[in-house]
Structure formats: C-alpha cells, structure tokens
Amino acid sequence: MTAFALLRESCPALFSLMSALFGTIIGSFLGVVAERIPPMLLDDEARINLLFPASHCPSCQHELAWWENIPLVSWLALRGRCYHCGSAIPLRLWLLEAFTFLFFGATAWFLPDIPTLFSLWLLSAFLLPLALIDLRHLLLPDCLTQPLLWTGLLVQLAHPTLPLSDAIVGAVVGYLFLWLLYWTFRLVTGREGLGYGDFKLLAALGAWCGWQALPSVILLASLTGIAGYCLFIKSNNKAASIPFGPALAVAGVITFILQSYSLTPLIICQMIFDIFSIRE
Structure with missing residues (x-):
C-alpha cells in the first residue's frame, strides 16, 4: 500500500492513468462474468465456465486472437463486428470497459x-x-x-x-x-x-x-x-x-x-x- 500511496502522491496523473488502464482489464473480465454466469446457471447443457472456452465469437465460435481481445481498442478497430464472420459484437461489452476505464481513473484521482x-x-x-x-x-x-x-x-x-x-x-x-x-x-x-x-x-x-x-x-x-x-x-x-x-x-x-x-x-x-x- 505504501508504494501505491507514494506513487499517487508523487505523480497523481500517472497513478490515475495506470488505474484507468487497469480498470479496462477488469472491465473486460467483468464482461465475461456477466455474459457467462447466466447460461452457466440457467442452461444445464452449457459447457462453459469463466475460464473455458477461451474468448470466442458466439456466432461462429471463432477463437479470438490477441489483437481482437484488447480492451476498448479491439472493438473500435473491428467496428463492433467479428473479424471472421461479421456478426455484431455487443456494444454493452465496450461500454462496460469504457465505464471501468473512467471509474477507476476518476476514483484513483479523488478518493x-x-x-x-x-x-x-x-x-x-x-x-x-x-x-x-x-x-x-x-x-x-x-x-x-x-x-x-x-x-x-x-x-x-x-x-x-x-x-x-x-x-x-x-x-x-x-x-x-x-x-x-x-x-x-x-x-x-x-x-x-x-x-x-x-x-x-x-x-x-x-x-x-x-x-x-x-x-x-x-x-x-x-x-x-x-x-x-x-x-x-x-x-x-x-x-x-x-x-x-x-x-x-x-x-x-x-x-x-x-x-x-x-x-x-x-x-x-x-x-x-x-x-x-x-x-x-
């Protein structure tokens, strides 16, 4: 905790930026949680958990490459569509990442x-x-x-x-x-x-x-x-x-x-x- 406190005190802007970037990673994972837990609970035949299978397109089952799975950036680069089949990627996932980016950055600055x-x-x-x-x-x-x-x-x-x-x-x-x-x-x-x-x-x-x-x-x-x-x-x-x-x-x-x-x-x-x- 002391190291984080020193970083925040010495360079609050850098600390807030690092927190915001960390927030996008957390937001990406929380999107997986929000998307996968309901079928895990409601569909007895769903063979998924929070870790497996790897991130993929729900329409064509294409496993996402690393560059298709960068928080915030990939959705914009792909224009909200799967690179393989062209089906829409839910906007709510990008909005969640954007929200956590802003929320983590703002709270790191003010709390x-x-x-x-x-x-x-x-x-x-x-x-x-x-x-x-x-x-x-x-x-x-x-x-x-x-x-x-x-x-x-x-x-x-x-x-x-x-x-x-x-x-x-x-x-x-x-x-x-x-x-x-x-x-x-x-x-x-x-x-x-x-x-x-x-x-x-x-x-x-x-x-x-x-x-x-x-x-x-x-x-x-x-x-x-x-x-x-x-x-x-x-x-x-x-x-x-x-x-x-x-x-x-x-x-x-x-x-x-x-x-x-x-x-x-x-x-x-x-x-x-x-x-x-x-x-x-």
Whole structure:
C-alpha cells in the first residue's frame, strides 16, 4: 500500500492513468462474468465456465486472437463486428470497459486513501456484473451476492472503517428489511414485488457500509429505481418488471464513496432530500 500511496502522491496523473488502464482489464473480465454466469446457471447443457472456452465469437465460435481481445481498442478497430464472420459484437461489452476505464481513473484521482480505493474497486467488481445480469435476466446469482457479503465482512476485518459488529448487524438488517417488505407486499396484493436476490444484495451492502448506512442506501435505490422505471415506461410505452438490483448497486457505490469522506448516513439522507425536494 505504501508504494501505491507514494506513487499517487508523487505523480497523481500517472497513478490515475495506470488505474484507468487497469480498470479496462477488469472491465473486460467483468464482461465475461456477466455474459457467462447466466447460461452457466440457467442452461444445464452449457459447457462453459469463466475460464473455458477461451474468448470466442458466439456466432461462429471463432477463437479470438490477441489483437481482437484488447480492451476498448479491439472493438473500435473491428467496428463492433467479428473479424471472421461479421456478426455484431455487443456494444454493452465496450461500454462496460469504457465505464471501468473512467471509474477507476476518476476514483484513483479523488478518493482519499489507497485501502478505501481498493475496497471500492473490489465492491464495484461485484456490483457491475450483478447489475448487468439483473438488467438482462432479472437474476441476482448467489455465486456473486454471497461472496460479496463475506468479502464485505472480511474487508471490515482487515481494514475497518466501522466496527465489525455494525457490519454484521448491517447484513442481518439489510436482509430482513427487504424480506419483511416482500412478504407484506405479497400478503396485501397477492403478487411478488421483489426477489430473494435483492434481499441478499442489500445484506451484502449492509456488510460493506454498516447498518447505519442502510436508510441512505434504500432511499437512494428507491429514487434510482423510480427514475429508471419512469424512463423505461416513457421509452417503451408499457409496464414491465423492473429489476431493483441495478438501483441497489448504484446506491451502494454512492453511499460507500460518501462514507469515505466521513459523510454520515444522516447527512447523506439530508443531502438526498435537499436535492430532490421541491422548493417553492
């Protein structure tokens, strides 16, 4: 950690650039995670995992050469199409790499200390594929939410930003809150308003941020979810199920960043209300 801190202090621009480039590599791998985990879970006949087979075109099965697999650059050089068969390469994969490039670079420049920075990167490495998978498949896999929870507890143990007891209570309260909300809504309406994956994701965020942060996480996620729902209805002109996982992911990252600047949950909630309140 000391070497990274010295590099950041002596040459912050170089440190941010190196972090951004590292982010593109992580983003490329997270794209593989987001694309492969759903068929691994939903298709019993799918013979794939995160490592095998090697990166290939899903249409013609052409195994990508090294120059076809350079983050950010290859998609642009190939103009978004497979070099072998010409089929389209999903734009979402390039956008993910671009986002991680910007996110890692920006956070490396602004976040106050190195351990918090690395913790944020680890948190986002779980939340990004979870959000993408939930958007496309309405699924929050246990193979990501459960390691995220345990990793949060271990991070608090190794680099405590809050008492470990607060992280444990946060995990329990986060799960139980949405579990109770789910059953209340189901008993009143006869319909399901949330999925069990949402409970586990909020439990994981409680482990990372502590039980005190849960009100701000829930408030931010609710506002983000409402905004996303309104945009979806406006663009599609129809009602549909809207995943809550991406909203929780956005709220979790924002809350974690604000906490790194010692902004308490009450201050965060007040800031949110001030931003979204209607002033006369």
